[in-house]
Amino acid sequence: MxxxxxxxxxxxxxxxxxxxxxxxxxxxxxxxxxxxxxxxxxxxxxxxxxxxxxxxxxxxxxxxxxxxxxxxxxxxxxxxxxxxxxxxxxxxxxxxxxxxxxxxxxxxxxxxxxxxxxxxxxxxxxxxxxxxxxxxxxxxxxxxAPELFCEKLELFKDMFSDPGEKVRIEAPEMFRVVGKRKPECVRPYLEKLEYIAKNDKHPIVRIHSRGAVRITKDALKKDNA
Structure with a gap:
């Protein structure tokens, strides 16, 4: 055996x-x-x-x-x-x-x-x-390859309300990654991310959302400089 x-x-x-x-x-x-x-x-x-x-x-x-x-x-x-x-x-x-x-x-x-x-x-x-x-x-x-997801970000926004806590924690990170290289793709989601950054009940979700907003806005400034 x-x-x-x-x-x-x-x-x-x-x-x-x-x-x-x-x-x-x-x-x-x-x-x-x-x-x-x-x-x-x-x-x-x-x-x-x-x-x-x-x-x-x-x-x-x-x-x-x-x-x-x-x-x-x-x-x-x-x-x-x-x-x-x-x-x-x-x-x-x-x-x-x-x-x-x-x-x-x-x-x-x-x-x-x-x-x-x-x-x-x-x-x-x-x-x-x-x-x-x-x-x-x-x-x-x-x-x-952020360009592969520019037209798919709505799917990740939907995951902000995923029943899984770990998924909700990670979902804003997708916007940070894309926002760094393709900030215009994330621009339409900034208002939602800012709201989550202030109001979500989970502190890490708030932190990740703030990070996505900051990285995207910094990238937008560089593109417009």
Missing amino acids: ALKSGIHYGRVKIMLSSNDKEIIDELRKIQKSRDCWKNNIDFVADKLNEIYSVEVKAKALWVIGEIGLIYPEKVKEYIDVIVGYIEDEHPKLRERSVNALGRIGRADKNLIIPYMDKLMKTREDDMEKVRLAFVWACENIATN
């Missing part, structure tokens, strides 16, 4: 087989050693195969996303596999798939553009962690 070890996802402790633990330990070692990333992409991608456990696939999705941030072209052939987990029944895999796309898209928007519609639909996921991953991933992509 295989020995079991535990890994924590939030407050839930998942029991791993000894084989799972060995694979996850190996993936962690790879994650910590950037010098070996190029030579281990195939090893990591192989762990996205259906034969592996949810825990192994979740870790592999995280690692391949981090590799993709540095070597986007090297993970290009595996993007279809990553995208496939966006609709997986297990929320951890949906979350990690979205995270990975965000990191890869930050490095090379062209690798992600064909999948933008699928990515945008994850904002409607039933699980807060997946919706949070959606905002985080879009922030990553918008860091270098």
Whole structure:
């Protein structure tokens, strides 16, 4: 009988087989050693195969996303596999798939553009962690490609009233990221952001909203100087 070890996802402790633990330990070692990333992409991608456990696939999705941030072209052939987990029944895999796309898209928007519609639909996921991953991933992509979101900001405004506290905390950050590079896109939302900055019940939401307003106004001043 295989020995079991535990890994924590939030407050839930998942029991791993000894084989799972060995694979996850190996993936962690790879994650910590950037010098070996190029030579281990195939090893990591192989762990996205259906034969592996949810825990192994979740870790592999995280690692391949981090590799993709540095070597986007090297993970290009595996993007279809990553995208496939966006609709997986297990929320951890949906979350990690979205995270990975965000990191890869930050490095090379062209690798992600064909999948933008699928990515945008994850904002409607039933699980807060997946919706949070959606905002985080879009922030990553918008860091270098804010133009992809100029016509989508209304969707992020709607997330100001998301039932998930962490999502509401993160949503204003999208306006900060876009506002820094494309302030005219955020200008129509400044009044709403200013209102939230003064009136939202959560202090971090207020702080993030103030930051979005400040960054956008500073960028507008520079554009008009």
